[in-house]
Amino acid sequence: MNIRLLPLLLSLTLTPLSAFADEKPALAVPATDGGLPGAGPIRRMDWFTQLWLQRRTQWAERTERDQKAVVFLGDSITQGWGDDAGKSFGEMKV
Numbered sequence: 001m002n003i004r005l006l007p008l009l010l011s012l013t014l015t016p017l018s019a020f021a022d023e024k025p026a027l028a029v030p031a032t033d034g035g036l037p038g039a040g041p042i043r044r045m046d047w048f049t050q051l052w053l054q055r056r057t058q059w060a061e062r063t064e065r066d067q068k069a070v071v072f073l074g075d076s077i078t079q080g081w082g083d084d085a086g087k088s089f090g091e092m093k094v
Contacts, residue, residue, distance in 0.1 A: 027056035069093040 029049045033041050043049075059066075070092055072078050072085070086094035 025053060027060060028053050066093075 029042055029044060029052045030036065036042060042052075070089070072081075072094070078085075086092075
């Protein structure tokens with residue numbers, strides 16, 4: 001009797017895992033550019049999608065700390081400013 005239950009239990013255990021296997025993280029690059037601000041297409045090469053996810057994840061983790069701060073959204077130029085760019089703006093919260 002117990003042997004017959006084993007396949008059923010395994011299928012119930014593994015089903016939820018397969019349901020999430022293809023799910024993209026909420027902060028991943030959207031599938032299309034529709035509804036995104038800015039001009040031009042978003043890059044979708046592997047290196048860029050990984051960088052996008054990394055930056056968006058870091059930004060999401062700082063949400064509470066960064067309230068009422070000036071945010072610069074840009075490209076490789078603003079990225080090149082580094083994480084300590086705020087020092088250039090005096091008392092302004094960046």
